[in-house]
Amino acid sequence: xxxxEYLMPTTINEAISLHEKYGEGxxxxxxxxxxxxxxxxxxxxxxxxxxxxxxxxxxxIIYEKGELRIGAMxxxxxxxLSPVIRNEFPVLADAVENIGSVQIRNVATIGGNIVNAxxxxxxxxxxxxxxxxxxxxxxxxxxxxxxxxxxxxxGQTSLKTGEILVEFLIPKLLSxxxxxxxxxxxxxxxxxxxxxxAVLISLDDDMKTCTEARIGLGVVAPTPMRAKNAxxxxxxxxxxxEILKKAGKAAAQECKPRDSSRxxxxxxxxMVELFVQRMAKVAMERAH
Amino acid sequence: MKKVSVSFTLNGDLVTAEVPPNWTLLKTLxxxxxxxxxxxxxxxxxxxACTVIVDGDAxxxxxxxILEVEGKSVTTIEGVASKDGALHPLQKAFxxxxxxxxxxxxxxxxxxxxxxxxxxxxxxxxxxxxxxAGNLCRCxxxxxxxxxxxxxxxxxxQEK
Ligand SMILES: Cc1cc2nc3c(=O)[nH]c(=O)nc-3n(C[C@H](O)[C@H](O)[C@H](O)COP(=O)(O)OP(=O)(O)OC[C@H]3O[C@@H](n4cnc5c(N)ncnc54)[C@H](O)[C@@H]3O)c2cc1C
Ligand code: FES
Ligand code: FES
Numbered sequence: 001x002x003x004x005e006y007l008m009p010t011t012i013n014e015a016i017s018l019h020e021k022y023g024e025g026x027x028x029x030x031x032x033x034x035x036x037x038x039x040x041x042x043x044x045x046x047x048x049x050x051x052x053x054x055x056x057x058x059x060x061i062i063y064e065k066g067e068l069r070i071g072a073m074x075x076x077x078x079x080x081l082s083p084v085i086r087n088e089f090p091v092l093a094d095a096v097e098n099i100g101s102v103q104i105r106n107v108a109t110i111g112g113n114i115v116n117a118x119x120x121x122x123x124x125x126x127x128x129x130x131x132x133x134x135x136x137x138x139x140x141x142x143x144x145x146x147x148x149x150x151x152x153x154x155g156q157t158s159l160k161t162g163e164i165l166v167e168f169l170i171p172k173l174l175s176x177x178x179x180x181x182x183x184x185x186x187x188x189x190x191x192x193x194x195x196x197x198a199v200l201i202s203l204d205d206d207m208k209t210c211t212e213a214r215i216g217l218g219v220v221a222p223t224p225m226r227a228k229n230a231x232x233x234x235x236x237x238x239x240x241x242e243i244l245k246k247a248g249k250a251a252a253q254e255c256k257p258r259d260s261s262r263x264x265x266x267x268x269x270x271m272v273e274l275f276v277q278r279m280a281k282v283a284m285e286r287a288h
Numbered sequence: 289m290k291k292v293s294v295s296f297t298l299n300g301d302l303v304t305a306e307v308p309p310n311w312t313l314l315k316t317l318x319x320x321x322x323x324x325x326x327x328x329x330x331x332x333x334x335x336x337a338c339t340v341i342v343d344g345d346a347x348x349x350x351x352x353x354i355l356e357v358e359g360k361s362v363t364t365i366e367g368v369a370s371k372d373g374a375l376h377p378l379q380k381a382f383x384x385x386x387x388x389x390x391x392x393x394x395x396x397x398x399x400x401x402x403x404x405x406x407x408x409x410x411x412x413x414x415x416x417x418x419x420x421a422g423n424l425c426r427c428x429x430x431x432x433x434x435x436x437x438x439x440x441x442x443x444x445x446q447e448k
Contacts, residue, residue: 003289006309006355036312036351037332053356077345101422102400104333107347107352188423190334272415 001036002045006039006254008054012164015050016139019162022048026166029074033100033109034116052111058166063088064171068130072111072165076123080105088287089170091126091179091198094218098122098183101190111165114150117157120192121214121239122135124151124224126181128216129198130170151223174202174212180279184271186262199279202233203287210234215247215276220255220268230276236266244280248273295358298323299367307353314338314349317364321446325365325395329424335424339396340364346403366394368402370423377443378402378436387436389427396423401437407443442448 009015019026025047029035038044038117052058063084070079076096079085086093096266099105099122113123114134124147132147139162147168150157157231159165179200196218202211205227213234230251237243257268289308296303298321315353317323317340329337331350332380338350341363368376381387388394397420404411404419411419416437417430425433 001310003308003309006292006353008355008358030354032351032353033333036353040332049353051353051356100333101336101348102403102420103336103339103346103348103418106347165357189418 001039004039004046005048006007006051007048008051010054010056012055012137012166015052015055015164016137018048020139022050025153026050028052030109030112030115031075031282034112035246039239041190045164052164055164059093061085062085068168068170069148070110070168070170072114072167073109074111076100076105076110076113077102079110084131086254089130089179091129091181091200091283092123093200094181095122095126095196098185098189106203107137108169111213114147114160115157115165117151117153118192119154119222119224120194120196120219121224122181122183122193122218125196125216125218126198127168127170127178127213127223128226129181129200130173131200131214133171135138135166135169136163137166140245144169148224148226154222154254173200176203176205176207176287177201178283178288180282180286182275182279184275189255192262193219194259195275196224197272197275197279199276199283201283201287203239203284208285210237213247215251217251217255217272219262220257220272222256225255227254227272227276229254234280239280244277247280248276251276293382294355294358295424296359299359306353309353309355312350312352313340313342313347313352313354313362314397316354317349317362318447321367322335323364326399327392327395329392334422334424336396336400336420337393339399341399341403344403344406346400346419346426363399363402365398366398367448368398376402376440377447378405381436381443384433384435385436385439387428389425393425393427397425401440404437405441405444409441411441413438 027046029049056072062069080097181198183193189215198216200214211233230247233247250270252273257265291306292436328339
């Protein structure tokens with residue numbers, strides 16, 4: 001590993017000023033499951049790592065009046081074991097309990113997963129389906145951005161130099177809402193997804209008519225994306241097999257997968273069609 | 289490179305290390321404390337050979353920055369048997385059930401399963417398998433390892 005200093009500020013302001021002081025050579029580190037691996041592989045060589053682990057109040061899961069706030073430093077393991085997440089937001093549990101291993105989940109954070117911005121980030125897709133926003137604090141300003149606008153390209157986000165992702169804000173869900181995530185892999189564990197599909201559905205009191213639908217797709221475009229055409233098909237209709245088939249087809253058409261070592265584009269499209277339908281069914285079963 | 293000082297509890301004893309800030313916990317354990325039970329397999333979080341327990345949780349020490357253990361409690365395979373040398377039920381069970389073949393994965397396997405049993409003394413087979421999903425073994429085919437962990441859980445129950 002290259003030489004680096006390792007700094008452990010205790011406030012956000014201190015972290016930001018250290019980042020400004022070290023400029024180009026500075027890099028924030030959360031759980032480090034990505035940063036340390038990249039340093040070891042020689043892909044990056046920062047002069048100074050600024051740890052975010054000691055900032056106060058960034059590792060809380062707060063559920064108040066239906067609104068959920070998740071601190072950026074919350075680990076995948078904390079989410080996986082949280083009763084609020086398991087009971088009220090099982091779509092997130094679906095995703096985080098299948099990230100890496102227990103050892104990875106014990107240290108890797110949801111903030112790091114999102115800032116990494118790889119198309120296969122398991123955390124991104126369910127959060128997009130939940131309509132999450134991110135709160136960011138930087139040298140100049142604090143701002144709130146919709147998560148789906150946060151990603152710009154593979155590995156690229158709209159974070160400006162020195163900005164820290166502070167928390168995720170998930171708005172109150174409509175009544176009768178359910179959501180589910182599917183991570184499609186070849187092995188049972190320790191693999192990045194070939195494809196990730198999250199579907200959120202809200203139903204009317206009749207428990208049939210869809211009042212809101214949000215579909216997140218991962219690994220089928222340069223950034224995690226929403227399948228808005230498929231959503232439009234579901235919204236307002238009575239959800240049955242035929243409508244689900246239509247929505248699945250629409251999602252398969254609007255995604256933009258590529259051939260890669262983990263899967264061919266045609267296969268990804270076929271699986272999008274299938275898993276949009278399956279996850280919609282699970283989402284409806286979960287709606288109560 | 290200038291060294292930094294880090295103090296933490298290691299297998300029950302308060303210790304201080306003087307190491308470069310870019311060292312990992314694994315490197316510090318093996319090269320500063322000469323505790324070579326935790327192994328370096330992949331060095332990048334994939335294989336689990338370097339697993340140790342930090343404040344009750346299993347982690348990959350090969351990607352854990354040393355300064356982050358300041359004030360924490362670290363347990364390695366060397367701290368699993370009691371001070372009088374009596375083996376932990378997991379160690380006994382791995383020996384009795386052929387959970388150990390070449391032994392390279394063993395310390396990591398035992399640390400992952402210890403973290404599991406410490407939190408959940410009566411795990412299902414699925415929970416056992418999930419707890420060691422990040423520990424690769426090239427020898428056993430995992431069956432004997434899962435049996436060993438089940439057996440250790442029974443031994444612990446009977447001790448109580
Ligand atoms: C063996 C292994 C298996 C993995 N499996 C999966 C998997 O199944 N699914 C998956 O999605 N990922 C997986 N990953 C990737 C990675 O572990 C996750 O993306 C993880 O969530 C990253 O979080 P971290 O806290 O470790 O990030 P770090 O490595 O600490 O940081 C990642 C990036 O984000 C920046 N950053 C972190 N937090 C903030 C913040 N709050 N504000 C601003 N910038 C920040 C850092 O500067 C860095 O650029 C795996 C990694 C390994 C090593
Ligand atoms: S050596 Fe740490 S996970 Fe392989
Ligand atoms: S016993 Fe040889 S790797 Fe597991």
